[in-house]
Amino acid sequence: xxxxxxxxxxxxxxxxxxxxxxxxxxxxxxxxxxxxxxxxxxxxxxxxxxxxxxxxxxxxxxxxxxxxxxxxxxxxxxxxxxxxxxxxxxxxxxxxxxxxxxxxxxxxxxxxxxxxxxxxxxxxxxxxxxxxxxxxxxxxxxxxxxxxxxxxxxxxxxxxxxxxxxxxxxxxxxxxxxxxxxxxxxxxxxxxxxxx
Ligand code: GAR
Numbered sequence: 720x721x722x723x724x725x726x727x728x729x730x731x732x733x734x735x736x737x738x739x740x741x742x743x744x745x746x747x748x749x750x751x752x753x754x755x756x757x758x759x760x761x762x763x764x765x766x767x768x769x770x771x772x773x774x775x776x777x778x779x780x781x782x783x784x785x786x787x788x789x790x791x792x793x794x795x796x797x798x799x800x801x802x803x804x805x806x807x808x809x810x811x812x813x814x815x816x817x818x819x820x821x822x823x824x825x826x827x828x829x830x831x832x833x834x835x836x837x838x839x840x841x842x843x844x845x846x847x848x849x850x851x852x853x854x855x856x857x858x859x860x861x862x863x864x865x866x867x868x869x870x871x872x873x874x875x876x877x878x879x880x881x882x883x884x885x886x887x888x889x890x891x892x893x894x895x896x897x898x899x900x901x902x903x904x905x906x907x908x909x910x911x912x913x914x915x
Contacts, residue, residue: 721748721905724800726808727755731762732890733806733827733897738769740898748905751798754791756810772798778810788815795819802908804901805859809838812859824859825904827897829889831855831871836864841889845882851875852885854892856900870900 725734734753740746753766753773766773774794781787792815795803803816805826812824830840831853837843844852853873860866874888 721908722751722799722801723748723804723901724752724754724795724798724802725750725804725806727753727760727762727806728757728809729760729762729807731760731765731806733893734762735765736894737804737806737898737901738765738771740902746898746902746905748802748901751800752794754794754808756808762807784813785815788813792816792819802905804897806897811861811863814861817859817861822858825869825901826857826859826864826866827893828855828857828864829893831873832857832864832868840864841886842882845876845880845885849876852889854889854896856897869904870896872896 725737727734737746738750741748741750750771753762753771755763755773755775756778758775758777763773763775776787776791778784778787781790801823803820803824805824816824828836828840830836830844831851832855835843835852841852851873853871855868856870857868858866872892874892876885
């Protein structure tokens with residue numbers, strides 16, 4: 720069984736969809752721990768409700784990013800974490816975690832990458848006036864919303880779309896696509912491990 724850590728910074732609706740899929744048996748994994756960088760994030764309440772250990776690491780409490788990530792890494796090792804899913808974690812992953820979890824970190828982003836990387840991808844797409852945007856799930860590398868793409872799903876922007884209605888559409892897609900994609904990735908990893 721894959722031991723997962725979720726990293727999140729905000730509301731945590733994607734964290735919720737992952738733990739619900741685990742609970743519902745659609746995702747063969749355990750969510751061992753939530754890592755959060757914002758003490759007031761709503762995702763912490765969700766973790767508490769689900770009885771998932773949650774830890775806040777504030778970058779300001781550390782000398783530098785490497786020390787910040789070393790502290791996170793220690794926590795991940797305490798929980799024997801195999802895999803990391805970023806779910807609205809608004810921080811670049813540095814070399815410390817990338818080296819420790821090579822090809823084992825995935826991210827969800829609310830656009831069809833490489834279009835609209837970075838902050839507020841939904842607002843960026845809406846303001847650009849594109850007719851199609853979507854959701855991307857990709858392996859994480861050192862860039863901002865870069866790294867090999869695993870899955871994408873398009874979302875159409877209708878003529879009477881508002882930014883709010885688009886946000887809802889995107890989240891609805893995310894909440895299905897992320898657990899589904901993680902299930903495929905874990906299955907592939909399991910097969911590769913058993914072929915070794
Ligand atoms: C999601 O839309 C996710 O795709 C996005 O943050 C939101 C978090 O929502 N991530 C990024 O923009 C990463 N660059 P949530 O806290 O409700 O899961």
